[in-house]
Amino acid sequence: MREFFESLGLMAQRAVDTTGQMVIMLAQSIYYVFVPPYKFRNVFKQMEFVGVRSLFVVILTGSFTGMVLAMQSYDALKRFGAESLVGPTVALSMARELGPVLTALMVTGRAGSAMATELGTMRVTEQIDALYTMGVNPVKHLISPRIIAGVSMMPLLSIVTDFVGVLGGYFVGVKLLGINPGVYIGRTVDYVNIDDIMYGLTKSFFFGIIIALVASFEGFHTKGGAEGVGRAATNAVVMGCVLILVTDYILTSLMF
Amino acid sequence: MIEIRNLKKSFNGKTVLDGVDLSIGKGKITVIIGRSGEGKSVLIKHIIGLLRPDSGSILLDGKDITKMKASEFIRVLERFGMLFQGAALFDSMTVAENVGFPLREHTNLSNEEIRDIVTEKLRRVGLVGVDDVMPADLSGGMKKRVGLARAIVMDPEIVLFDEPTTGLDPIMGDSIAALMLDTQKALETTYIVITHDIQLTYKIADIVAMLHEGRIIEKGTVEEMKKNPNPILRQFLEGRAEGPIKVF
Numbered sequence: 001m002r003e004f005f006e007s008l009g010l011m012a013q014r015a016v017d018t019t020g021q022m023v024i025m026l027a028q029s030i031y032y033v034f035v036p037p038y039k040f041r042n043v044f045k046q047m048e049f050v051g052v053r054s055l056f057v058v059i060l061t062g063s064f065t066g067m068v069l070a071m072q073s074y075d076a077l078k079r080f081g082a083e084s085l086v087g088p089t090v091a092l093s094m095a096r097e098l099g100p101v102l103t104a105l106m107v108t109g110r111a112g113s114a115m116a117t118e119l120g121t122m123r124v125t126e127q128i129d130a131l132y133t134m135g136v137n138p139v140k141h142l143i144s145p146r147i148i149a150g151v152s153m154m155p156l157l158s159i160v161t162d163f164v165g166v167l168g169g170y171f172v173g174v175k176l177l178g179i180n181p182g183v184y185i186g187r188t189v190d191y192v193n194i195d196d197i198m199y200g201l202t203k204s205f206f207f208g209i210i211i212a213l214v215a216s217f218e219g220f221h222t223k224g225g226a227e228g229v230g231r232a233a234t235n236a237v238v239m240g241c242v243l244i245l246v247t248d249y250i251l252t253s254l255m256f
Numbered sequence: 257m258i259e260i261r262n263l264k265k266s267f268n269g270k271t272v273l274d275g276v277d278l279s280i281g282k283g284k285i286t287v288i289i290g291r292s293g294e295g296k297s298v299l300i301k302h303i304i305g306l307l308r309p310d311s312g313s314i315l316l317d318g319k320d321i322t323k324m325k326a327s328e329f330i331r332v333l334e335r336f337g338m339l340f341q342g343a344a345l346f347d348s349m350t351v352a353e354n355v356g357f358p359l360r361e362h363t364n365l366s367n368e369e370i371r372d373i374v375t376e377k378l379r380r381v382g383l384v385g386v387d388d389v390m391p392a393d394l395s396g397g398m399k400k401r402v403g404l405a406r407a408i409v410m411d412p413e414i415v416l417f418d419e420p421t422t423g424l425d426p427i428m429g430d431s432i433a434a435l436m437l438d439t440q441k442a443l444e445t446t447y448i449v450i451t452h453d454i455q456l457t458y459k460i461a462d463i464v465a466m467l468h469e470g471r472i473i474e475k476g477t478v479e480e481m482k483k484n485p486n487p488i489l490r491q492f493l494e495g496r497a498e499g500p501i502k503v504f
Contacts, residue, residue, distance in 0.1 A: 130344040
């Protein structure tokens with residue numbers, strides 16, 4: 001019995017410890033963004049990695065999600081004769097919820113795992129130590145650019161997801177299910193506000209921080225060779241995804 | 257120049273350094289020998305500030321570097337270079353970018369000037385025409401050479417070497433030893449080397465110190481160490497499994 005509580009306490013202690021260290025790392029990396037010298041090259045490289053290279057997978061996810069949404073909501077809405085609301089249903093779901101969340105989950109899987117692997121490898125091959133011995137702050141050099149890339153690219157990727165989702169919905173709704181195109185577009189414009197889109201982008205902003213921070217943290221604190229690097233990548237994805245979904249709920253309830 | 261006093265460090269209750277005392281002379285090659293896992297790497301990481309001791313001090317020109325603030329220590333780091341065991345080259349950069357990295361970070365030199373210095377340092381370690389190769393395409397010995405070029409690119413006063421010949425064939429090991437002597441003579445740099453390679457030790461050391469069970473147990477020139485009757489030292493230098501150090 002005592003052991004049970006001891007291990008429970010240890011787990012709680014570790015969770016608090018990790019959270020604290022993460023917050024410190026975030027604070028440091030934000031601080032160093034504003035300390036010269038500015039390394040734009042590193043930042044652009046990370047932006048390209050997180051943003052541009054995620055485009056394909058994000059477009060694929062977004063368009064199919066929009067298409068499925070249109071099909072499902074058509075089926076449901078037809079039962080009480082409201083097929084004309086398929087457009088707004090797809091657009092609102094994409095903008096407020098699915099755009100940001102799906103994008104975040106895909107980027108975590110693609111970029112988050114790669115970030116953790118890269119930093120973890122740098123850790124176990126002493127490249128991070130080498131940076132330090134050359135008088136270069138590893139947080140400024142490695143973490144800050146990744147955080148900037150996360151917070152700047154996630155909202156942009158979300159917009160792309162929203163857009164292709166709506167296009168996918170239009171394609172299925174109008175071309176396949178025969179909804180009148182004027183009605184489809186008109187209703188969408190009627191019901192969707194800029195607020196709905198901004199609301200989704202706010203979420204994306206926070207998701208961007210989470211993805212970059214969790215992946216950087218896991219990679220940066222890798223221990224134990226190749227196995228440790230693998231563990232860091234897994235943790236980055238699992239912890240990233242869980243945190244994204246939890247944060248999504250919290251943000252949704254706050255902004256409702 | 258460097259004075260280590262009663263340095264202690266333990267990890268999770270396991271004592272690794274148990275009161276290390278060692279003074280390291282300026283312009284000399286000091287080789288710290290000892291078995292694997294005796295804390296040689298831990299010691300060297302204390303000297304360059306990657307680890308902080310539990311107690312004790314490391315004086316550099318009379319100033320305790322273990323108690324410096326990070327901002328102050330950055331200045332001290334400019335006097336150091338380090339060659340890591342696996343060379344620790346940045347694998348996202350070419351050879352030339354690796355060697356030029358400290359220059360780009362800490363000086364205002366133009367790209368051409370950096371290029372010239374890099375070529376010169378690479379030539380000094382016997383590498384020509386590999387500037388644009390990625391580290392992943394280099395052999396172990398070449399990586400070590402690039403690492404050495406990067407460690408000396410800022411002309412540091414003190415260079416630390418973590419197992420410079422481990423993982424190399426004897427011939428490549430010998431050529432690294434020759435390079436170390438060559439680069440050290442040229443600038444009268446202070447070299448601190450940790451290794452368990454006895455051949456390398458005999459070849460390059462001005463002073464040899466043996467780390468055993470967390471302390472420096474013997475120290476002297478190569479000749480003195482060869483004559484030293486300490487059974488632990490004898491066993492290590494002669495590479496025998498039988499003796500006071502128990503393998504199992």
